[in-house]
Amino acid sequence: MFAGRAWGCPKPQPGGAKFRFRKAGRTPRTPGRYHGCTAVLSTKHGKEVVIGPPLKALLGLAVQVPAGLDTDTLGTFTGEVERVGTPLEVAVRKARLGMDAAGLPLGLASEGSFGPDPRVPFVPLHHELLVFVDDRLQIQVVEQMMTNRTNYDHTTAASFADLAGFLDRAGFPSHAVVVRPNTGLETRLLHKGLRTVEALQAALRECASASRDGLARVETDMRAHMNPSRLAVIRRLAFRLGRRLLRCCPVCETPGWGVVDVIKGLPCEECGHPTGLVSELVEACPRCTHHVNRPRYDGRKTASAGNCPYCNP
Ligand SMILES: [Zn+2]
Ligand SMILES: [Zn+2]
Structure with a gap:
């Protein structure tokens, strides 16, 4: 079934077929069918630093990020672009964006969602999903996890002094924050990726004075390259995905x-x-x-x- 040479992958070596007979549910130490292949990762937020190495180590799969890809067109955390569809639908659409741009049949994308935990009052919940799309086999393989270990939060402040407790909880400055006016229609004022006290103070002054109530709204920046806690979750998912792609169906031998x-x-x-x-x-x-x-x-x-x-x- 997998005899044909797929684009983006090296020619199968003689004897490679011996890797095909695996027991389901066990992770073999032999290289899987993605060894030597390249997958496109759709991200503009540096996720390759945590997704690339695990997949390279476990599968021998190289991860490539296409230049100039704008995944913000599928939705942003800060609401400039509304996300349409379920997180899985968005992740698959995002993966396909990169696959189309690079002309490769293998794609990867992750999608994070944040909100209050419906099970525990006043505790934030992070849902992250990592999808692998293989158009040659016509499969989607998904790994996902929910965790309360996130800094997701927001507050309002008139000045920097109001933020002491919030910035501590948010993990600032290793974790960036976003600042905008608390009220009003001034949507152009939106400062993302703030990681220094000076930049944060300047943004606070500007946004508080532009707001009718004199307050700035300060939020945690949930984009992967601005949020090491989120990056750690994506890294764990990359390891899980790698191990999963080494496990094959006992009936049709498809990985995942x-x-x-x-x-x-x-x-x-x-x-x-x-x-x-x-x-x-x-x-x-x-x-x-x-x-x-x-x-x-x-x-x-x-x-x-x-x-x-x-x-x-
Ligand atoms: Zn009982
Ligand atoms: Zn099967």
Whole structure:
């Protein structure tokens, strides 16, 4: 099935076929089918520094960033361009932007979303998704994670002195901030990527005086190159994606075998009633319909009574 030579990849070496027979669910130490290939990463925010090395080390896959690509046309965190569609749709569109620009069949893109955690009051939630698109195999392989370890936050301030606590929590100056007027229609005033006290003070003065209430709105800058916390999450996803692309479907041998869904209902240890906790993971092939339900990685068979809607209503 994979005998043909795909554009962007080296010619298969004799004997390469021996790597094709792998057991699903295990990460082999042999190079995968992407060894020597190049994938386009669509980013204008330096994500290649954390996505490139893991994929090179795990897969032998080179990552290339096309020059002059403007991914902001698909949406910005600061709202100048509204994001249309789900994060996955946006990530795939973004990957295709780069694939079209470079004329390569392999593409990568990540998409981050931030907001309040619906499960925990006053705690921010970061959802990050990394997608790999292979047009030769017609597959999309997705790794994603949710974490509360983000500095996502905003505040208002009349002067620099008002910001002491906020800047501490935001991780300034290693993490940049964004400043704009708190009210009014002056949308042209938007200072992004502020990483020095001087630049922040100047932006505060300008935006506070342009705002009807005399306040500037100060936000954490969530763009990857301005936010080391976010970069760390993308790096973890790159490792996960690399390991996933080494795992092949036991039926059709397509790379990218891994968890695509979870089944909830882990039984209560006291009464056996299904709880909201995950009981099984669904692993599937990105190409054919083959899938397998497997137990939780941690081996847990029951949930504590504290999670049970009957024992602990
Ligand atoms: Zn129970
Ligand atoms: Zn398959």
